[in-house]
Amino acid sequence: MAEKPSDGGRLALTLTTPKIVFLIIAAAAPLAAMVGTVPLAFALGNGPGVPAMFVFAGLTLMCFCVGYAAISRRVVNTGGFYTYISCGLGRPPAVAGGLIATVAYNTASVGLLGSFAYFTKLAAASHGLDLPWEIWAAAGLLLVAVLGYRRIDLSVRVLGVAMCCEVAILLVLAAAVLIRHGGDALPGTSFTPHTLSNPGIGVTMMFAFISFIGIESAALYGEEARNPERSVSRATYIAISLIALFYGFMSWIAVGAVGPGHIRSVAGTQLGDLFFHLSDDYLTSALTTVMQILLCLSLFASWLALHNAANRYMFVLGREQILPGALGQVHARHASPHRASLTQSVFSLAVAAVFAIAGLDPYLGLTTSMLGIGTLGIVFLQAVACLSVIGYFRRRPGRHWWRTTLAPGLGFAGLVFATYLVVSNFATMTGTDNPVVAALPWLILAMAGLGVGYALWLRSARPGRYAGLAGVETRQTRPAQSPAGPAVRPAADRVPAGR
Numbered sequence: 001m002a003e004k005p006s007d008g009g010r011l012a013l014t015l016t017t018p019k020i021v022f023l024i025i026a027a028a029a030p031l032a033a034m035v036g037t038v039p040l041a042f043a044l045g046n047g048p049g050v051p052a053m054f055v056f057a058g059l060t061l062m063c064f065c066v067g068y069a070a071i072s073r074r075v076v077n078t079g080g081f082y083t084y085i086s087c088g089l090g091r092p093p094a095v096a097g098g099l100i101a102t103v104a105y106n107t108a109s110v111g112l113l114g115s116f117a118y119f120t121k122l123a124a125a126s127h128g129l130d131l132p133w134e135i136w137a138a139a140g141l142l143l144v145a146v147l148g149y150r151r152i153d154l155s156v157r158v159l160g161v162a163m164c165c166e167v168a169i170l171l172v173l174a175a176a177v178l179i180r181h182g183g184d185a186l187p188g189t190s191f192t193p194h195t196l197s198n199p200g201i202g203v204t205m206m207f208a209f210i211s212f213i214g215i216e217s218a219a220l221y222g223e224e225a226r227n228p229e230r231s232v233s234r235a236t237y238i239a240i241s242l243i244a245l246f247y248g249f250m251s252w253i254a255v256g257a258v259g260p261g262h263i264r265s266v267a268g269t270q271l272g273d274l275f276f277h278l279s280d281d282y283l284t285s286a287l288t289t290v291m292q293i294l295l296c297l298s299l300f301a302s303w304l305a306l307h308n309a310a311n312r313y314m315f316v317l318g319r320e321q322i323l324p325g326a327l328g329q330v331h332a333r334h335a336s337p338h339r340a341s342l343t344q345s346v347f348s349l350a351v352a353a354v355f356a357i358a359g360l361d362p363y364l365g366l367t368t369s370m371l372g373i374g375t376l377g378i379v380f381l382q383a384v385a386c387l388s389v390i391g392y393f394r395r396r397p398g399r400h401w402w403r404t405t406l407a408p409g410l411g412f413a414g415l416v417f418a419t420y421l422v423v424s425n426f427a428t429m430t431g432t433d434n435p436v437v438a439a440l441p442w443l444i445l446a447m448a449g450l451g452v453g454y455a456l457w458l459r460s461a462r463p464g465r466y467a468g469l470a471g472v473e474t475r476q477t478r479p480a481q482s483p484a485g486p487a488v489r490p491a492a493d494r495v496p497a498g499r
Contacts, residue, residue: 058244
C-alpha cells in the first residue's frame with residue numbers, strides 16, 4: 001500500500017531515479033567536500049584513517065537508508081521528515097521535526113551562499129577580476145532564485161552537468177596518482193587498527209558524517225517522482241553507495257599521493273589548497289584552474305539543491321497551515337512551489353545582508369555558522385527518522401526484523417553518536433569560539449519545543465486543523481485487476497498519519 005497526499009496543490013511529475021540521484025549527490029557537493037572538508041579531517045582528525053571513517057559513515061547511513069526506503073515505499077509526500085515522523089511518532093513530534101527541518105535547510109542554503117561567494121571571489125581575483133564577495137553572492141542568488149522558481153527538472157539539468165564535471169576532474173586526478181605510484185597510491189595503513197585508533201577519530205567521524213548531508217532529501221521529491229514507490233528508495237541507496245565509495249576512494253588517493261606519514265601535517269599547512277597543490281603536482285596548472293572553476297560550480301550546485309529542499313519543507317508546512325498558507329501554493333504554469341522559493345531567496349538575501357553590513361567574513365562568519373546549525377539539525381532529524389520507521393511498522397503488516405527494526409535501530413544509534421560529535425565539536429566545525437555561534441545548537445531545541453507546543457495547542461483549540469496535519473491517503477501500489485479485464489484503481493481512503 002502506498003500513501004499519498006490527500007489534497008492541496010500538485011507538483012509536476014517530472015522526476016526519475018537518476019534525476020533524484022543528481023539532486024542528492026549535488027547537495028553533498030563532492031568537489032567542495034574534497035577541497036573544504038577532507039583536509040580538515042586529515043589535519044584535525046586521525047590523519048590517514050580518514051578513508052575508513054567515510055566507509056564507516058556510509059555503512060551507518062546505509063542502515064538509516066534501509067528503514068527510510070521501507071517507509072518511502074508506503075508514504076509518498078513532499079514533507080520528508082515531517083511526514084515520516086508523523087507516521088511513526090505522532091503529530092506533535094512531526095511539527096517539531098518540520099520546523100527543525102525548515103530552519104536546518106534554510107540556514108544550510110545560506111551557508112552555501114557564503115561559501116560560493118567566498119571561493120568565487122578568490123578564483124576570480126586570482127585571474128584579475130577582483131570584485132567584492134557581495135557581488136558574487138547577489139549574482140548567485142539571482143540565478144538560484146530563477147531556477148528554484150521554475151519547474152524542478154530545469155534545476156536537475158544544471159545539477160547533473162555540475163556533478164558530472166566535478167566528479168570527472170577528481171577522477172582524472174586519481175588516475176594520475178595511480179599511474180605514478182601504482183598500488184602504493186592506496187596504502188593499506190589507512191584501514192589498520194593502529195591508524196584508526198589515532199587521536200582525533202571523533203573529529204574525523206564528525207567530518208565524515210557531515211559530508212553526507214542531503215542524502216535524505218530524496219523523500220522530499222516523492223510527489224514529483226513518476227514512480228515514487230521505487231524511485232525514492234532506489235535513489236537513496238544509489239546516492240549513499242556512490243558518495244561513500246567516492247569520498248573514501250578520493251581521500252585514500254590523497255593519503256597515497258602525500259604519504260601516510262605526512263598527510264596530517266601537509267593538510268594542516270595547506271588546508272583548502274591541498275587538492276589544488278595535488279593537481280599542480282600530478283596534473284597541470286591549467287587543470288588546476290579548471291578545478292577551481294568547478295569548485296565554484298560544485299558549491300553553486302549544492303546551494304541550488306539545498307534551496308530546492310528548503311522550498312519543499314516550506315511548501316508542505318504552508319499547505320498544512322503550520323507556516324503561512326501562501327507558501328503552499330503551486331505555480332499554475334511551472335507546477336513549482338514558487339512562493340516558497342521566493343521566500344527562501346528573500347531569507348537568504350536578508351541574512352547575507354546582515355553579515356555584509358556587519359563587515360563579517362563570508363566564510364568564517366556566514367558559512368561556518370549557518371552550515372553548522374544546518375548540519376546539526378539534519379543529522380538530528382536523520383536519527384529521529386530511524387525511530388519513526390520502527391514506530392510506523394510496529395503495528396502494521398509488512399514488519400521485517402532487519403528492514404524495519406534492526407537496521408533503523410543501528411542507524412539510530414550511529415546517528416545519535418554523530419549528533420553528539422557535532423554538538424561536542426561545534427566550535428571545531430564552525431572554526432570559532434564566538435559565544436553567539438556557540439549558542440546556535442540551542443536553536444534546534446527551541447524549534448522542537450515550539451513545534452510540540454504549537455501542535456498541542458492545535459489539538460485542544462483547533463482539533464479540526466490538528467486532525468488534518470500530515471494526513472495521507474492510502475492507495476493500492478498496483479491497480480487491482482477487474483474480472484472484466486481492465487485494471488481498476490480503487491478509491492482512496494483517508495487515514496490519519498499519527499496521533
